Amino acid sequence: MENVVLGRVRELLPTIAERARETELARRVPDEVIRSLIEAGVFRMLQPARHGGLESDPVHFFETVRAISAECGSTGWVTAVLGVHPWHLALFDDTAQAEVWGEDPDTLIASSYSPVGTMVRVDGGYELMGCWRFSSGVDHCGWALLGGLLVDERGDAVDTTTLLVPRSDYQIRDVWDSVGLRGTGSNEIVVERAFVPDHRVMHNYEFSQLRGPGQKVNTGPLYRIPFATVFSSAIAAPVLGVVAGCYEEFLTRMRSRVRLSLGGGRFVEDAFAQVTVGRASSEIDASILQMDRNVRALMEAATAGNEIPMQMRLRARRDQVMGTERALDAIDKLFKISGGASLDTGNPIERGWRDAHAGGAHVANDTERALALYGRGAFGLPVEDNMI
Incomplete structure (x- = not known):
């Protein structure tokens, strides 16, 4: 099936490439770029068809994110984060979906999933x-998915949840100033104090059980x-897109480079560079191929109506974190061997190196934790984690 988007x-x-430097300096993706991505249908790729979405193959969505990230890591990151939220909202009660998309199917949703919000039953x-903290692209959004910790009358934690909150119920503090993914x-x-009705709350344990109220109406x-x-x-x-784009930029820049030290000569003739x-190219390809293979396998199982095996879920997480690690190793090698040519602030290789490492610091890319879970499953031990 063709990836039309x-x-x-x-x-x-x-x-997007021309405005990458501008995006970084402004510390946000330009409104015009977001509008162009909305018009292209990127943010509707994982949105339910019944709410104007495309219900695309998720592999196509990730492929599109990688292409954007290859030109501007910050724009690609925001596209990925805001683009995945319609998939999550599709798991909420249909009343919540209608509140967000009823008047405007192009409404965007931000997030900050860490359960740092305090919630009490009313x-x-x-x-x-x-x-x-760390709500990427929040300025472009009308709603937010926020992590909450439910406490009882004694103040003890009893549950973790995700709550859907409208823009009118929260304030945005402009504090983002980072070493990478600056845009x-x-x-x-x-949130000072907001009421969140039951239909706009999901329990996080539902993630690992592969269920949600929205599956009653979104049956795909x-x-x-x-x-x-x-x-x-x-x-x-x-991260994979940034590194793939950096690799191509590296090849373009280095083909015409002549070294003035280390004996001189054309850079491309250096066996160590070759x-x-x-x-680097093998690590990038392996990372992308494994990730796409796993997503396809999960979709095939779901399409056939089969139960998705825990081993398949663990493998997907294993290859995702290892793919990120391989990509970071690849860009480190390219950055190091490109020498002084990669040091000027704002050049694509330098920016890509910073952006990739900033993305690699996200908790979802915690290699050791994900591999430990895979190891437990491989040894036949029980695995209970919302991130599997």
Whole structure:
């Protein structure tokens, strides 16, 4: 099946690349770029058809994210994060979906999933308050998915949840100033005190059980694959795209480079540079191929109506974190061997190196934790984690 949205996005890539430096300096993706991506249909790729979405093959979505990230890591990151939220909203009660998309199917949703918000039970729902960090692209959004910690009368934690909150119920603090992914506008969200009705709350244990109220109306296989795979792949895809784009930029820049030291000569004739290119390209390809293979396998199982095996879910997380690690290793090799040519602030190789490592720091790319879970499963031990 053809990735129609990617075809539209390719027409936007030169402009996205031209505005990458501007995006970084402004610390946010330009409104015009977001509008162009909305018009291309990127943010509707994982949105339910019944709410104007495309219900695309998720592999196509990740492919599109990688293409954008290759030109601008910050734009690709925001695209991935805001683009995956319609998939999550599709698991909420249909009343919540209608509140977000009823008047405007292009409404965007931000997030900060860390359960740092305090919530207490009240009649018909919950009262929420808190401050959440790192909400990428939040300035472009009308709603936010926020992590909450439910406490009882004694103040003890009894449950973790995700709450859907409208823009009118929270404030945005412009605090984002980072070493990498500087253009993502990942600012803070503050809720002083807001009422969140029951239909806009999901319990996090539902993630690992592969269920949600929205499956009653969104019955397609797309909404029966693991949250952990969809979300973590959305976090890995920009990193892989940035590194793939950096690799291509490296080849373009180095083909004409002549060294003035180390004996001089054309850079491309250096056997060590040739080996580095071979290793880096293989790591990039392996990372992308494994991630796409796993997502396809999950979709095939869901389409056939089969139960998705725990081993398949664990493998997807294993390959996602290892793919990110391989990609970071590849860009480190390219950055190091490119020498002084990669040090000027703002050049694509330097920016890509910073962006890739910033993305790699996300908790979804925590290699050791994910591998430990895979190891437990391989040894036949029970695995209980919302990120599987």
